[in-house]
Amino acid sequence: MQKTLLLVDGSSYLYRAFHALPDMRNAANEPTGALYGIINMLRRLRIDYPAAYLACVFDAKGKTFRDDMYADYKATRASMPEDLVKQITPIHAAVRAMGWPILMVEGVEADDVIGTLTVQAVAHGMDAVVSTGDKDLAQLVNDHVTLINTMNNEKLDRAGVIAKFGVPPERIVDYLTLIGDTVDNIPGVAKVGPKTAVKWLAQYDTVDAVIANAANIGGAVGENLRQVLDWLPKAKELVTVKTDCDLSAHMVSIPESLKAPEQDKDTLIELFTRYNFKTWLRELSGPGDTAVVAEGAGKTADNDSVAKSAQGGAEPAQSSLFSKVERHYETVLTEAQLDQWLKRIDGATLTAVDTETTSLEPMTAQLVGISLCCEVGTAAYIPVAHRYQDAPAQLSREFVLEKMRAWLEDDSKPKVGQNLKYDSHIFANQGVNLRGIVHDTLLESYVFESHRSHDMDSLALRHLNHQTITFQEVCGKGASQIGFDEVEIGRATEYAAEDADITLQLHLAMWPHIVDDAKLRFIYEEIEVPTSVVLQKIERNGVLIDASRLATQSNELGKRMLEIEQQAYDLAGQPFNLSSPKQLGEILFEKLKLPVVKKTPSGSPSTDEEVLQKLAEDYPLPKVLLDYRSLSKLKSTYTDKLPKMVNQNTGRVHTNYAQAVAVTGRLASNDPNLQNIPIRTAEGRRIREAFVAPEGSVIVSADYSQIELRIMAHISGDENMLRAFAEGVDIHRATAAEIFGTPAAEVTSEQRRYAKVINFGLIYGMSAFGLAGNLGIERAAAQMYIEKYFMRFAGVKQFMDETRVQAKAQGYVETVFGRRLWLPEINSPNGQRRQGAERAAINAPMQGTAADLIKLSMIAVQNWIETDRLKSKMIMQVHDELVLEVPQDELELVRVKLPQLMAGVAELRVPLIAEVGVGKNWDEAH
DNA sequence: CTGCTAGCATA
DNA sequence: GTATGCTAGCAGA
Known part of the structure; x- marks a missing residue:
């Protein structure tokens, strides 16, 4: 495998971390924000970019060659704030203790050290990854050198540089020369910005050529150019990063000098204690840190309510890092724009994907637009089906999907989303099979904080301190709500692009909480993310329902209810609504003066099953009502409802499994709920007879015994x-x-x-x-x-x-x-x-562990089905039971293997046992 | 039309 | 006594 050298431009992050984070302090009132930010950034880096060789480079004190050749170099830069100065020493100590060699070369800027190292690394046959917040370093990029910005997840390879700046890496120096660098107080050509610079370079290729042709450039900018012809060569030298510095005094050789040492746990414990980074501390000293140490990372702040209240606001949501990012949202209406975005996401380390649709029903919703974001603050919205008066021409749905298909279906193009299970259905509705789902912010939040809300608006507020545009603000509510396809495209872009942008930012904010915790990481990576992929397939498989059988049952139930209703009226001496607990209460407790057994929370006399059972011992009416209630429940909730839920296209019922609602880790099923189909009474079980297998197949059910x-x-x-x-x-x-x-x-x-x-x-x-x-x-x-x-x-x-x-x-x-x-x-x-x-x-712990186990089972079963290319399919999960639809010729296989897989997902101190049943319908299979 | 209560189906 | 979702009725828009 190719060796990689990971270089961090420490200096560029110092100021950013310092300014981006709120004023954090420890008990001794020492500032800790920059320290926290740098540590956090380095930890994330080590996880995202495993590299055997590392260095964190800082500026050293003293004048550099640039100061010598240009007196005003960095003249406008204010001196370092005192609160940041105080953090320098602990930052260096922490970086070292985390196992990063530090390089500070007197008289040489960090940029030049980095430039030199990348060249040397490549000369030694290695690749280099440079983490910096400074765009000037884009000039270092080539086939072996990549730039990344951990603050916004931006990654720049050669193509990325071209996409971002409009010029290739080897022209970045020319580009910067023309534009100038206000931060370092290096002027360029007045009134020349990125646009003009790119235009000139496209025409003349280099600054030297631009200078040579200065006489031919017209307009005011041409005049400005001619004013600074003498200066430009000097500016060029100033913005050029040196790649030939003498580092021999600081290191023996590349790469051995930059081999990452073990992290110094004792020092880290000391530092984290002093600066009150409790969660990291807990991880260092607590159990489960073996895995963590092996990764060279500790534990990040978890911001849970306990931690927060206990330590008075240290370790804030790192979100504030992003609140100041400038936003650039683009509406993609042309093929050229789409191509440019395809190029970007193709090279991205992670892309946030979001779809806008006509409804929330995943199986029937139509795609209206797609939003993408692979760099914080920069996102695209691709409208494909907005239809309102004077809507602008859009790329067609089919065209966009065909252009995007390769990327969407590529397992090696990493994607993140907020509930991608939904988006997967939307794409599937259009014949596109979404692959490469590596993260889901819904699941990240669920794994991190099971008890809190996980909708994007709440997450953005909680983790990013950002109030998103709500769907309601865009589409209205109630009767006057409009479809997203009727939303004006400019407005739609603001909303949709923001969603993708926020999704990426949420991932960056939550992922550190999970990645460093071996257990949470297991739950997330090995259980929840794969489960969501399996669930999408189960939902799509759907269940075959014998609708006519249910209709017959509905009829019978209706008739019997009418008879019972009449009996009730006779016993009550008047007609009333048997379905109204209020009216029933009046009849029972006021008119007939039956004793009140218990009261509801609101104070009215209860008429629930338990009460009626008790009263039925002495009176006739309650028994009649019990009968009515059970029939009415069956009819309204099941026999009437289920046939209406059959999807017109597939002829099957597709439930939706909510993966992040039950705080114990269980799934919940809705629209319709297939996890509460009756079984206890003979009457109710008849409904299960309508859950059938198609001709040639049978229903196989396997459930954990006494789980x-x-x-x-x-x-x-x-x-x-x-x-x-x-x-x-x-x-x-x-x-x-x-x-x-x-x-x-x-x-x-x-x-x-x-x-x-x-x-x-x-x-x-x-x-x-x-x-x-x-x-x-x-x-x-x-x-x-x-x-x-x-x-x-x-x-x-x-x-x-x-x-x-x-x-x-x-x-x-x-x-x-x-x-x-x-x-x-x-x-x-x-x-x-x-x-x-x-x-x-x-x-x-019991309900939750059972949930973990069956999720592992589902993953194992689906994996088996796909590996062995079986035609059997999972169609339902009911907490401790998996239901499959199995072709006859696979029955014997499934019958043996399914319970084995379920029993084998974990080794507990007790045997796990799964019992199998087979039948033409779900009732028989039990 | 929306949100609440009561009641009841499942594991 | 745990965990869910759905229906009907009803009150206040």
Whole structure:
């Protein structure tokens, strides 16, 4: 592999970091902003550009040759602010401790040192990557030297330089000579800016040639040019970066002198302690830092609420880095513009992609425009289907997609987006298969802060301190809402290009929080991102529904409901709306004077199932209502609704899996929800009969057996429970045997039922009160069972206590794989809320680990299907169950392999077991 | 038309 | 007692 030398223009970042970050200070009131910014930047760099050889170059004190040849060199530059001066020493110390050789050469500017090193590196057969915020260094770029700007993710190779400046790298010196450099106080030609410089260079090629032809250039600028003919050669020398400096006094040889040393952990701990970078510190001293050290990186600020409040605002969102970036948004209306953007994104390290469409329904929405951003602040919007009075001519949807297809479908062109699963559908609707999804800001936020909101507007506000243009501002709301295709293109560009720009910035802001944390990184890279790709496929596969069967059921249900309705009217002595809890309450509790069993949170008498069940013991009407309710639920939610959700094009039902809503890591299914299709009652199960396989295929369902209890056994390490699972016995029976102190063979069905309720209660963080309610026994009796349980399963008790402690101490609990589940209310002064959070804390590791496991299963199964080119397809996920549609000739294969894959995704202290069922429909497959 | 409550389907 | 999403009714626009 090609060796790479990674060079950082430390000086160029000093000022930028200092000015971009707010005034941060440690307890001793020492300024820390620039220090924080530089450390953060170097860490990110090491991750994004792994290189064996490194150097961070700073300007040294003292005059340089430029000062000697030009008295006013940098004359306009103010002296370094005192707060920055104070940070220089710690910055150098930190850079060194992080394992970066530092180069400071007296009498030679950092630029010249870098220039010289790149030339030497190339001479040694290496490539060089130069990280700088200074565009002047573009002159160093060639086939082996690339420029990157970590502040805005910009990457400049030869093509990039041409795209950005309009001239190739070897003409950058000429270009800068003509324009001048106000920062260094080097004048160029008055009134000549980038446009004119590019024009002249296109015509005459070099500054020397421009000078030679000065007499032929007309206009005021021609006159200005002739005024400075004598100066230009000197300006050219000033802006030229030297590549032949003598560095022999500072290094033995290239590249050995620049081999990255190990990071100096002790010094880093000292520095991070002194400057109060707690999160980095925690990572250095905490567990899991082996992986981190191996990458030569520590841990970045996580800005969680705990950290923030605890340290009074040190480690701010690095977002502020971007708030000052100048914005340049372009509407792409011509083929030439599109070509230029294609060139840019083709060479980009990462491109933010966003689509604008006619609706939010992923399977039917039509593409209206595409926005792109591969450099912070610079984005494009490509409208392809805006249609309103006098809309300008646009490139057609088909044309743009064909031009972009190669890039969109290229797995090696890295893309980021906000919920790219949606955009993937939009592209798929047009026959384009989006590949190369390496990041998704929705998932980054979800993995980083499970409990917070993940919509782009909130994220921008939180991480970038930026208020985005909202969809509502652009399209209005309610009846007067217009489609995005009716939005004026200029306005659409402001909105859409900003979305892509913000997406890229959000990634840059959130990624450091994940990349340095081995566990979060695993969850993100190995679970969430691949899961989103799999989900998109499952959603697209869809489920075949026997609509006529459901219609028949709807009819029957309707008839029976009418009969029941009549009975209810007779019993009530008047007609009323059975679906209205309010009217029902009046009938039951006012007219018929039935006793109020419990009240709703709002104070009215409850009429829920539990209440009606109780009242049904003594009165006829409640029973009738229970029947009505169950039928009505089935009809309205399922048998009426599902046929309406069949996609006209595919003839199937396509749910949408929400990947970032459930705080435990579970998926949620909506439009329609396929995760709550009835199963408990015979009546309800008939709906599953309508979930069918097409001719020649069958439905295969595989579900994890007792997954959450197994996870509890694993996490708690409780010996009794582990043994029960290891022996493969009936877990509820085993539990009953322990609690009631009888041999397993003598456990009664009543005892087993109790044990089962207790087992479930445990998973939910049960209290004696809750258990009593559920079993219909006294609270004291319930308490006794719980105590008995904890005596026999002491490991479980210990796990629960420890989980509560951990949750309170750090504000979150973790799954087995390290997913963080935040519990904002765990220390709430409100007892009710706090106890709620405690129960959630108990439940979350189990529910969350189960979610991790089945996501890993989905990835494994999809991978298998694609590798072996099977025709079987996943069509649903229901928390612990995967449902596939399998052609007959693949049945035996799937039947064996599917549960193996599911059981094999992780090695826990208990065996994982997946049970398979097969049938013509989903009901039979269970 | 929007947002809320009550109730109920699933794991 | 955990985690979700959807429906109907109803109140206030």
